[in-house]
Amino acid sequence: MTLLYTSDPARGQIWRDIFAKEAADIGFVAPPEAYDPAAIRYLAAWSPPADLIASLPNLEVLFSIGAGVDQFDMASLPPHIQVVRMIEPGIVAGMVEYATMAVLALHRDLIPYRAAQAEQRWAPIKLVPAEQRRVGVMGLGQLGKAVLGALRPFGFALSGWSRSPHAVEGVTCHSGREGLGTFLAGCDILLCLLPLTPDTRGILSRDLLSRLPEGAMLINAARGGHLVAEDLLALLDQGHLSAAMLDVTDPEPLPAAHPFWRHPRILLTPHVASMTRADSAARALIANIHRHQAGEPMDGGVARGRGY
Numbered sequence: 001m002t003l004l005y006t007s008d009p010a011r012g013q014i015w016r017d018i019f020a021k022e023a024a025d026i027g028f029v030a031p032p033e034a035y036d037p038a039a040i041r042y043l044a045a046w047s048p049p050a051d052l053i054a055s056l057p058n059l060e061v062l063f064s065i066g067a068g069v070d071q072f073d074m075a076s077l078p079p080h081i082q083v084v085r086m087i088e089p090g091i092v093a094g095m096v097e098y099a100t101m102a103v104l105a106l107h108r109d110l111i112p113y114r115a116a117q118a119e120q121r122w123a124p125i126k127l128v129p130a131e132q133r134r135v136g137v138m139g140l141g142q143l144g145k146a147v148l149g150a151l152r153p154f155g156f157a158l159s160g161w162s163r164s165p166h167a168v169e170g171v172t173c174h175s176g177r178e179g180l181g182t183f184l185a186g187c188d189i190l191l192c193l194l195p196l197t198p199d200t201r202g203i204l205s206r207d208l209l210s211r212l213p214e215g216a217m218l219i220n221a222a223r224g225g226h227l228v229a230e231d232l233l234a235l236l237d238q239g240h241l242s243a244a245m246l247d248v249t250d251p252e253p254l255p256a257a258h259p260f261w262r263h264p265r266i267l268l269t270p271h272v273a274s275m276t277r278a279d280s281a282a283r284a285l286i287a288n289i290h291r292h293q294a295g296e297p298m299d300g301g302v303a304r305g306r307g308y
């Protein structure tokens with residue numbers, strides 16, 4: 001059984017070494033190395049072209065290199081191929097750090113202080129105690145739950161929203177369209193950690209963002225496709241929203257003329273909230289291939305119909 005890897009070569013070299021030392025039963029090949037297409041049962045890729053998939057007659061599982069699978073063209077994938085997203089501790093740790101930084105940056109007024117410094121204005125803003133700051137997370141999956149766990153010790157009033165009901169200690173949980181209005185009305189800082197699916201594309205729209213309290217702040221660390229850029233700009237300019245921190249945009253990289261670059265109340269990072277860590281991801285992949293070999297469910301299996 002062989003895994004074909006078609007992503008970043010530096011990570012590929014680390015994976016090759018770990019597979020050789022820790023999973024000699026799994027063959028590992030990466031272009032430009034030659035391989036027999038019929039031997040490939042597993043493909044690990046970010047965005048594989050349809051002709052590559054079509055050239056692998058015995059492919060059984062497509063593993064995403066990252067947590068998201070929205071980059072795959074699910075409709076063109078043969079139905080028997082299982083899709084698995086990356087669940088590994090490095091991705092979770094990165095997102096926990098980023099989300100904590102972003103929530104604290106907005107909570108502690110980093111955006112107005114950045115503007116004040118540029119104008120050499122010494123302008124203290126009254127502190128809002130964490131217990132009076134309501135932080136809501138959209139998406140209670142691997143990342144949303146870990147982020148909420150990390151935010152808890154600060155004392156924020158935490159809530160979360162997901163498709164199906166969840167119970168998370170110390171977090172007021174809401175679900176479904178019926179729970180959305182109450183959730184939004186209680187978020188001073190809204191953090192999006194949803195997967196990008198047909199249901200969630202464009203969800204951060206004027207309609208949804210208008211239901212946040214006056215002066216609320218937005219963090220998007222999920223996908224640029226969740227956010228309707230002109231709706232965010234309009235709500236910032238009208239003062240309904242007071243600030244946004246965006247790690248993801250549509251498109252990426254953001255074109256030079258895009259208004260986000262120069263907006264005084266938007267803080268941008270270039271899709272770096274978290275990154276797949278080569279060593280822990282290789283081990284997560286090996287464990288999943290062994291689960292598949294044993295006929296057990298894999299960690300991160302995607303329900304193709306719902307897109308995550």
Ligand code: NAP
Nearest residue numbers: 067068139140141142143162163164195199221222273274
């Ligand atoms: P996950 O474990 O699959 O969790 C997804 C969560 O979103 C679940 O709680 C799910 O609800 C909820 N959800 C999905 N569709 C929904 C809908 N229509 N309405 C309400 N809730 C919905 O995903 P994850 O591992 O936490 O990752 C989330 C996303 O983060 C990834 O897909 C990726 O796009 C993004 N990400 C970004 C970066 C970055 O660097 N910026 C890094 C890694 C990941 P249920 O629990 O009810 O199923």
Ligand code: GLV
Nearest residue numbers: 066067068091276
């Ligand atoms: C990064 O954005 C990922 O999906 O892992």
